[in-house]
Amino acid sequence: MEYKDYYSVLGVDKSATESDIKKAFRKLAVRYHPDKNPGDKKAEEKFKELNEAYEVLKDPAKRKKYDDIGKNWKQYAGRQGDPGHSWSGFQGRQGRSSASDFFSDSGFSDFFESFFGSGFDESRFQSQSARGSDMHAFMDVSLEDVYFGSQRTISINGSKIEMKLRPGLTDGQVLRLRGKGNPGSKGGPSGDLLLTIRLLPHQKFKVSGKDLYMDVYIDVLTAVLGGKIVLSHFNDSVSIKVPAGTDSGKMLRLKGKGLPYYEEANRHGDLFVRIFIKVPQRLSEREKKLYQELKSIQNGT
Known part of the structure; x- marks a missing residue:
């Protein structure tokens, strides 16, 4: 398992601001989104990588932890004698070969799990419960939706969500539905659902x-x-x-x-x-x- 440079994944410098990171993610997410690349496994893996990198760098706490430990993360792999440290999550996933094999059922790579999942020194860096990761999706809207507003019903993980779209939405705007993302672990709160607005072309305007x-x-x-x-x-x-x-x-x-x-x-x-x-x-x-x-x-x- 190799070190993942999340800054390189998003194409930003380590000094990038939250705004820089968000802009870079939006641009690349649109490019590699599965809806735009049906059946393209490479694009699918790239999209997962982008989501993972954004999940870390958008969160000040995760980003600080990632920056503080940095490329020295491997030294923790040898601390199996430390009673406060567990590396079993990492050891059980060695030997994988394909790119998709390195993503767990949660949708994140082993590297991510080793930092922020059960495989990384939880006694020092992670509380017993953890917030679920955010989910990202696109929502297409018409110009009439933008002008008048509208009601929408969306289906996420088998659950239907009723939502009201206010007038004035803009192309690329992100709507946050709190608590509608992936469920947390060990009783932690669910993440958020982030919907990126895509304005459909109009025949007249x-x-x-x-x-x-x-x-x-x-x-x-x-x-x-x-x-x-x-x-x-x-x-x-x-x-x-x-x-x-x-x-x-x-x-x-x-x-x-x-x-x-x-x-x-x-x-x-x-x-x-x-x-x-x-x-x-x-x-x-x-x-x-x-x-x-x-x-x-x-x-x-």
Whole structure:
């Protein structure tokens, strides 16, 4: 069993902040998540490694213990004569060969178990009970879910959990459901369930922060003379004034018609409407005549 450099697993320095560690984990977890790599055993093992590294480095107490002992952890393997130390958990797992063999039923490697499980000097470093590890999962949400909020029922380890999604969720946001993770050992509390939000693409709107963007085509006359156009906006409609002489590509803004803020549901971003001019492909004889007259006026003839 070799030493696991959890910092290298997440691609961060030993001086990394909690924020750095969280960002690195999120990025790699999305890349190697089993949902994105079905049937890929290497990706599955990598995802387990990432979870294990994050489980240690996100927790100040575990991280300090890991840093304090560091690469000298092997010296504890020889302390079997110490009445306060047990290494039986490690000794019973030697001889494994494949990568998956080094992960126990708990989903963590022997190295992790030797540090934080029953195989490592519990009298000095571990209480009799231990909190369960956190679970990580993704939740896909629609733009309508973000705008209005919604109710969800999720199934975890055979148990159904009812949860309310508040308006204003953002892509990559992590929701923590306390006590819904893996069960603790020896009567310890369960870990938490961490749900990473994935915003699904929308057929009409593009999202940037709390602002929405959409493209709208108008006719030539509205572009030249100006006027009002009505747009569908989720389950409602909004009108926007098009100034006379509007060029194709002009961006119009509707304040407060974007997405709500998570902590301030009454506060919204803005809706930006990019105008494109639709040139008529077929004209009646009368329309052709009128356009010809307009052309003559513009040419001064």
